[in-house]
Amino acid sequence: MQIRKLDTTRKDERKRFVDFAFDLYRDAPLWVPPLYGSTLKILDASKHPYYEHSIADIYVAEDNGRVVGRVATLENRNYNAFHKSKTAFFGYFETVEDIDVARALLQTAKEWAATHGLDTVLGTRGVAGIDGSVLVEGFEHRPAIGIPWNYPYYDAFIRDSGFEKDTDYLSGYAPGDIAIPPRLYEIAAKVRERRGFWIKTFKSRGEIRAWIPRALEIHRQAMSTLHTYYPPTEAETRELIGSLLAIVDPSLIKLVMKRADNGSDDIAGFIIAYPDVSAGIQKARGRLFPFGWAYILRDRQQTEWCNVNGLGLLPQYRGLGANAMLYTELRDTIAAHGFKHVDTVQANETNFNSTSDHETLGVTWYKRHRHYKYAL
Numbered sequence: 001m002q003i004r005k006l007d008t009t010r011k012d013e014r015k016r017f018v019d020f021a022f023d024l025y026r027d028a029p030l031w032v033p034p035l036y037g038s039t040l041k042i043l044d045a046s047k048h049p050y051y052e053h054s055i056a057d058i059y060v061a062e063d064n065g066r067v068v069g070r071v072a073t074l075e076n077r078n079y080n081a082f083h084k085s086k087t088a089f090f091g092y093f094e095t096v097e098d099i100d101v102a103r104a105l106l107q108t109a110k111e112w113a114a115t116h117g118l119d120t121v122l123g124t125r126g127v128a129g130i131d132g133s134v135l136v137e138g139f140e141h142r143p144a145i146g147i148p149w150n151y152p153y154y155d156a157f158i159r160d161s162g163f164e165k166d167t168d169y170l171s172g173y174a175p176g177d178i179a180i181p182p183r184l185y186e187i188a189a190k191v192r193e194r195r196g197f198w199i200k201t202f203k204s205r206g207e208i209r210a211w212i213p214r215a216l217e218i219h220r221q222a223m224s225t226l227h228t229y230y231p232p233t234e235a236e237t238r239e240l241i242g243s244l245l246a247i248v249d250p251s252l253i254k255l256v257m258k259r260a261d262n263g264s265d266d267i268a269g270f271i272i273a274y275p276d277v278s279a280g281i282q283k284a285r286g287r288l289f290p291f292g293w294a295y296i297l298r299d300r301q302q303t304e305w306c307n308v309n310g311l312g313l314l315p316q317y318r319g320l321g322a323n324a325m326l327y328t329e330l331r332d333t334i335a336a337h338g339f340k341h342v343d344t345v346q347a348n349e350t351n352f353n354s355t356s357d358h359e360t361l362g363v364t365w366y367k368r369h370r371h372y373k374y375a376l
Contacts, residue, residue: 001063001101003108008058014043017058020067021094022286030142031149032278033286038243042127043072049235050127053078058092059108061101069095071105073112074127079230088113090123091132094150095157102157110161114376121374122166124148125228128240133169133346134158138367144171144307144343145247145278148369155370163372167228169346170355172363176306176340179362180331187324196259197268197322199329202250212241215255218267218314228371247274252306252337254329256313256322268317271330272310275300276343306339309346312354327361 006013018039025031043058045051054076061069074089090109095102113121124132135148136155143149191197202208216237232240256269280299284292311330313322334342344363347354 001061001068001104003059003061003104006058006060008043008045011040014040014058016067017043017060017070017092020060020070023067024094024096025149028149028151030139032143032145032281035281035288036286037288039286048127049233049239050076052235053233054127056127057112059105061095061105068098069101069105071109072126073109074125075116075118076125076127076230078233082230083227085120086118087120087122088116088118089125090121091126093124093134093154093158095154097151097153099157099160103161106158106161106163110374110376119376121163121376122228123163123372125371128236133369133371136168136368136370138171141173141367142278143367144309144345145274145276145281147171147345158372161374163374166371166373168349169369169371170349170365171346171367171369172344172358172365174342174344174361174363176304176334176338176342178331178334178342180328184324185328187321188328191321191325195320195322197320197325198257198259198265199325200255200257200267202253204250205245205248208248208250208253209241209245211255212237214267215270218270247277247300249275249300249337252333254333256317256325256329258317258322267314268322269313269326270310271308271326271333273306273308273330273333275303275337275339276305276307277303278305279303304338304340306334306337306342308342308344311344311357315353318353323357323360326357330361 006017008014018036022033041047054074056072056074058072059070060067070092071090072092074091076089080087088109090106093105095105109121124134126132131146133148134154135150139152252273254271255267257265258268259265277296277299280296283295308330311326313326344358346369347358349355
C-alpha cells in the first residue's frame with residue numbers, strides 16, 4: 001500500500017478521489033451520494049473560492065493500483081486569522097475496513113500539518129467550512145441532505161490514531177403532527193400584539209436572495225461564538241447561496257422579525273427548512289444530468305420528510321416570549337405542507353438554547369455526528 005498525493009489540476013485525478021466514495025458505498029442502501037459535479041468543483045483550485053485565500057492537498061491510499069482510502073488536508077487561513085490559531089483540517093476521509101489504511105492516511109494529515117507550521121488538526125471539515133463530520137450513532141437511519149453517513153468503524157479508526165472528540169452534533173426526529181400545547185399559541189398571539197414580533201414569509205427565490213445580506217449578518221452574530229466559525233468571503237457566500245437556493249422551497253423559510261420603536265424591523269430569529277430529497281439524490285446516483293433532475297424534482301413533490309437546518313432566536317430576543325412564535329410557526333408550516341416526518345439537523349450539543357428549543361417541540365435525538373482534534 002502507498003499514499004499518493006493527487007494532482008488536482010487533472011480532472012482524472014479529481015475523479016479518482018471522488019469515485020472512491022461511490023465505490024465504497026455501492027452496497028450501502030442508506031448512503032446518500034454527494035452531487036458529483038459539485039464535489040469535483042470542491043477539489044478544483046481554479047473554480048472554488050476557498051482557494052482564493054487558502055490551500056488544500058488531496059491524497060489516496062492505493063493497493064496494487066486500487067484506491068482503498070482517501071483524505072484531504074487543508075489550511076483555512078481565514079479561519080486561522082479569525083481565531084488567531086494554527087489549525088489544519090482533515091476532510092473527505094473515507095477508508096475500507098482496514099485500520100492500517102486509516103493510520104497511514106491520518107498520519108499523512110498530521111505530517112502535512114507539521115510541515116506547514118500548524119499545531120492542531122481538526123476534522124472532519126471541508127473547504128466550505130461547514131461540511132464534514134463523522135456519524136457515530138444512528139447508523140440505521142438515512143441522513144438528511146448534505147449530512148454524512150459512514151460505516152460504523154470510522155470512529156474507532158480515527159481515535160486509534162490519537163484523535164479525541166472535539167464536539168458532537170445531534171440530529172433529531174419529530175413526527176409531522178407535532179403536538180404543541182395550546183398555551184403556546186396564546187403566548188405567541190400576545191407577543192405579536194404587545195411586543196412587536198411578526199413572521200416574515202417568502203414567495204419566491206428572488207425574494208429570498210434580496211434578503212440574504214441581512215440574513216448573513218444575523219448568521220454571523222448567531223454563529224461567531226462557535227469555535228468552528230469563520231466569516232466567509234463574498235465569493236464563498238455566493239457559492240453557499242447557490243447551493244441553498246437549488247433545493248429551497250421559499251414557503252418553508254421564515255424569519256422572526258421585531259419592530260423597533262422607530263418603526264424599523266430587525267431579524268430576531270429564523271426557521272430554515274426544506275424538503276428532504278435524499279431519496280431522489282440516491283436514485284440519481286448523485287448526478288443531475290441527463291435524468292437526475294427528474295428524480296430529484298419528483299421526490300421534492302412526493303417526499304414525506306422535511307429537514308430543519310436552522311431554528312433559533314438571537315440571544316438578545318430570548319426570554320421575551322418569541323420562542324412561542326418560533327414553535328407554533330414551525331408546527332403550522334410543517335402541517336401546511338403535509339410532511340409526516342421531520343429531521344432536525346445537527347444542533348451542537350453545547351448549544352443548550354438550540355437543543356432546548358428542539359426538545360420543547362418533542363424532538364427525540366437519534367443521530368450523532370462528531371468532530372475530532374489532535375494536538376501535534
